[in-house]
Amino acid sequence: MIEVNALAAGYDGIPVVSHLDLTLAAGEVVALLGRNGMGKTTMMRTLAGHLPSIDGDVLLDGSPLRSGRADLAARAGMSFLPDDRGVFPRLTVAENLALARRRGYQPPVDVVALFPVIRERMNVNAQDLSGGQKQQVGLARAILAGEKAILVDEFSQGLQPSLVRDVLAAFHEIARAGVVIVLVDQSPQPLVEFATRVLAMDKGAIVLDSPAAVVREDPQALLDFLVV
Numbered sequence: 001m002i003e004v005n006a007l008a009a010g011y012d013g014i015p016v017v018s019h020l021d022l023t024l025a026a027g028e029v030v031a032l033l034g035r036n037g038m039g040k041t042t043m044m045r046t047l048a049g050h051l052p053s054i055d056g057d058v059l060l061d062g063s064p065l066r067s068g069r070a071d072l073a074a075r076a077g078m079s080f081l082p083d084d085r086g087v088f089p090r091l092t093v094a095e096n097l098a099l100a101r102r103r104g105y106q107p108p109v110d111v112v113a114l115f116p117v118i119r120e121r122m123n124v125n126a127q128d129l130s131g132g133q134k135q136q137v138g139l140a141r142a143i144l145a146g147e148k149a150i151l152v153d154e155f156s157q158g159l160q161p162s163l164v165r166d167v168l169a170a171f172h173e174i175a176r177a178g179v180v181i182v183l184v185d186q187s188p189q190p191l192v193e194f195a196t197r198v199l200a201m202d203k204g205a206i207v208l209d210s211p212a213a214v215v216r217e218d219p220q221a222l223l224d225f226l227v228v
């Protein structure tokens with residue numbers, strides 16, 4: 001579970017996101033949506049310690065995470081996949097995966113079976129992969145490292161549509177095993193179709209927080225926050 005209390009996040013002491021209170025439970029697959037520049041990336045980077053918070057607290061399974069300490073958040077079992085995919089370019093796919101693996105943790109899905117690049121290009125350096133293949137390696141790393149939470153920015157970027165669906169189905173399985181999943185994407189589909197909960201951000205605030213089933217029944221409420 002991730003708990004966020006009165007969080008303020010931003011740059012150079014100037015908040016982009018403020019007064020944020022949120023609880024994300026294990027088992028949830030959360031779609032975090034909103035127009036460009038509304039604060040989604042800032043929020044996720046702050047949760048994962050990649051950006052120091054300005055104020056407030058983030059707790060993972062009840063334990064406070066130290067602001068700006070991505071290393072400690074990762075050690076506690078939170079994985080964050082940034083939009084540049086953060087793979088090590090000079091290491092092979094196999095080495096990239098080995099570094100992400102957590103001792104004593106076996107994810108509930110088999111990443112080798114899920115991602116074609118891992119089956120086919122295991123000994124290739126990450127720098128020689130296409131953007132979509134790097135994305136697959138990044139997602140596999142996030143799954144191997146995210147024992148408690150997996151946060152993914154620009155989720156579907158570079159992924160073929162069939163794989164988007166396979167990975168979303170895998171995230172459901174991982175969530176059911178007790179992990180919090182948070183996915184950001186530019187396009188609401190197919191996240192809304194697969195998520196259990198939808199959050200929309202507008203100007204640094206959560207303006208919609210709804211079970212995904214409700215959004216699927218009445219998409220207009222969400223679209224109001226997504227249309228430019």
Ligand SMILES: Nc1ncnc2c1ncn2[C@@H]1O[C@H](COP(=O)(O)OP(=O)(O)OP(=O)(O)O)[C@@H](O)[C@H]1O
Pocket residue numbers: 011016034035036037038039040041042043
């Ligand atoms: N490194 C930075 N320094 C200063 N301001 C930044 C920085 N990164 C983002 N911002 C600003 O913070 C605000 C929120 O940006 P953020 O990237 O969190 O939005 P977003 O909702 O994730 O949008 P996008 O999908 O375009 O990334 C924007 O006004 C943006 O210009």
